[in-house]
Amino acid sequence: MSVLVVTPRDDPSSRECGRWADTLKQKHTSTLDMLTTRSRALVDNDLASHQHVFYFGHGETHHLIVPGGLIRKRAVLLEEDNLRGTTDRIVVAIACWSGDGLGPAVVTADPRKPEEVRAYVGWLDDVSWPDEWPDPIGDAVVAALDAFCAGGDVAQLVNDLKQRLSDAHDEYRQNGAARGLAPDRVYFGKACALYWSDRVVSCGTSSAAL
């Protein structure tokens, strides 16, 4: 079993996600191989030698991306074309939007594109956090993935994400003020955590495991 962890770290929010990946890597040093890059070519190169993929960065409905900027061209790092091609691959995208587009696309059998992805976990639309204190959400994501890497299946991962992100809501409610968050920011912390919990989905084989 080998897991490629792709972290583009292209802007503050993507770098925050990258820190979550770093924490996960510390718990599973021999299983996870980190790839911090904005290069599609490097991603393609490493995909060939890894069965599974975890992604921590920006997403769109059908692509996992580095967004374009004033002087930077948008780059697609992962999409249907390069995620297919390895037997029984599991993809987990800690990113906005891909759960309802890229996920269903890559797990669907297609005679022209064999070796579909076995299972995909992602989110239905935007996910976010209050930048003063992202830790409850990040810790929930890392804890759920930690259990998945230790032997859980995809159904358990999704249930674990939902429960732990719901618990993150409670942490914002109970400890947000003590962490210096104003009432409006406490509310947004709670609401963001609930939204992560509510909008995570999986497609493909729910009994799949690493």
Add this chain to the structure above:
Amino acid sequence: MPDPYERLSEPQREEAIRALRRWALYQHDKTEPVLRFLDGAALTAQDLLDEPPPPPGGKDIFRGVHETSRAWRHVLNLITVSMDHGESLEEIVAQLQPRSESPA
């Protein structure tokens, strides 16, 4: 797939949007005239989505959501899902009071 906020009734959307505009513009321009202007303005749900005001301080409202109109939709979606989980719109609006009006 439809946005969660589309499940809100029109009166609920308008109440949420009034609270959000008030909150966001106060963060952007912490002056009482802004609040008085907003209180006197006739707003509909579409006003916010069609012509979003500037985000607070010219920065992202949240990490991870950059485009301003998307950010507004996202905030409305957050409110809707909070309501799904039992928080009333009245309670949510109370938490979005401009900070100078928040209880100590």
